[in-house]
Structures are given as C-alpha cells and as structure tokens.
Amino acid sequence: MQNSEVKLAPCVYCGDDTRHHDKVPPKIFLDEEFYSGVASVPACYKCCQGYHLDEEYLACLVECAKCGTVDANAIERSIIKFIINEKPLLFEKLSKAKSPTGGFNFKSDSVRHAVVKLARLHAAHQMNEPLTKSPTSVIITPLDSMPFGERDKFETPPSPIIGSRAMRIMSAEVNGGYFTEWVDIQPGQYRHLTFVSEKIFSRIVLGEYLACEVAWE
Numbered sequence: 497m498q499n500s501e502v503k504l505a506p507c508v509y510c511g512d513d514t515r516h517h518d519k520v521p522p523k524i525f526l527d528e529e530f531y532s533g534v535a536s537v538p539a540c541y542k543c544c545q546g547y548h549l550d551e552e553y554l555a556c557l558v559e560c561a562k563c564g565t566v567d568a569n570a571i572e573r574s575i576i577k578f579i580i581n582e583k584p585l586l587f588e589k590l591s592k593a594k595s596p597t598g599g600f601n602f603k604s605d606s607v608r609h610a611v612v613k614l615a616r617l618h619a620a621h622q623m624n625e626p627l628t629k630s631p632t633s634v635i636i637t638p639l640d641s642m643p644f645g646e647r648d649k650f651e652t653p654p655s656p657i658i659g660s661r662a663m664r665i666m667s668a669e670v671n672g673g674y675f676t677e678w679v680d681i682q683p684g685q686y687r688h689l690t691f692v693s694e695k696i697f698s699r700i701v702l703g704e705y706l707a708c709e710v711a712w713e
C-alpha cells in the first residue's frame with residue numbers, strides 16, 4: 497500500500513494527524529521472536545523520535561540491573577549487549593546509574609519519560625483514542641523492593657463490573673466476553689495490566705524486574 501493511502505489518524509502522544517505508527521510495545525523491549533503480531537497505534541514521527549533515546553536507556557538500564565552489571569560481556573539480551581558496545585555515551589550514562597553497592601538508580605527524567613510513554617501507549621491502544629494529558633501519578637520501583645501488601649495490590653487485576661462501559665472499553669474481548677487481566681507480551685520480559693476504575697491505570701513490568709504504574713484522572 498502506498499503511504500499516502502494509509503489513513504491519517506491522531507497521534508496518541510500529541511493528537512496531531514499522522515500516517516506514522518508506533519509498536520505496542522516498541523521492539524527494544526522484546527526479543528526478536530516476539531516482534532510479529534505486536535499491535536501498533538498512530539504516533540507521529542516527531543513524538544516517536546523524541547522518546548527513542550529514553551526508551552533505549554530504560555531497556556538497557558533494566559537489563560543492566562537484572563544482570564547486576566554494565567559490562568556488555570555479562571549482559572544476557574543480545575540487542576542490549578550490542579547497543580552498549582556501540583554507544584559509549586549510553587554506557588557512560590548507565591555506569592553513572594550504578595551505585596557503588598551494586599544497585600541501579602531508576603530515579604531520572606529519562607526513566608520517567610520512557611515509562612509514561614509506554615503507559616500512554618497501552619492506555620491509548622486499549623481505549624482506541626489518544627491520551628495526551630499528563631498523568632496524575634507515576635510509580636517506578638523494582639518489584640522485589642515493594643512491600644508485600646503493595647505488591648499484592650499491584651499484581652491483582654480489578655474485579656470485573658458486569659455491564660460496565662468502562663470495563664468493556666478497557667478490556668480484551670475473549671470468546672465473546674470481556675475481562676481485564678495481565679497481558680504477557682513476552683514471558684519474563686514484558687507484561688502490562690491496563691484498566692479503568694476510578695482512574696485510568698496502566699501497570700507495566702519490565703524484565704520481571706521493574707514495576708511501573710501510571711495513572712490518569
């Protein structure tokens with residue numbers, strides 16, 4: 497199909513009309529055998545480019561934290577190993593995020609920028625409309641540092657409300673019924689739970705290591 501024949505649609509990040517698309521989630525968060533069948537949403541080239549470096553940093557940071565090192569030789573995911581070898585500035589930034597005691601610091605504008613982007617991607621995809629407003633809360637923390645009660649709450653999908661319009665909009669349709677549960681895009685690598693209750697919530701777990709929750713009023 498010619499590019500001009502692809503219909504214009506509003507970018508999920510800024511609302512401007514575009515023919516460009518973004519993957520849900522972007523490929524850097526998945527291993528190659530999981531690329532096919534990944535959904536996409538309308539997203540303009542400018543927005544996608546604006547997130548690219550922060551997404552790359554987040555994917556690398558999660559992998560470094562899991563492997564406990566910034567040494568590319570000890571990194572498991574081949575794409576991340578390749579990127580760290582190819583990009584000395586990124587390597588330097590990752591090295592600065594590693595504390596002398598071995599932990600990694602996830603408190604940075606780059607991490608927050610990339611996490612909010614991913615959450616917006618899932619929320620917009622499930623609502624089938626752009627979500628351009630700013631979130632009301634953002635939580636980013638390693639899964640194993642969450643207190644038990646908090647972790648339990650984070651992991652538990654909301655109870656379905658039969659006939660709820662919000663639940664229908666935000667839930668996957670399976671066998672003619674609707675439900676909300678974790679979507680395991682790549683086991684051990686990427687899962688998310690996106691739903692509407694009193695707010696719009698998008699929860700994401702990266703590398704079965706980093707827990708993220710972004711909410712919108």
Ligand SMILES: [Zn+2]
Pocket residue numbers: 507508509510511512539540541542543544
């Ligand atoms: Zn845009």
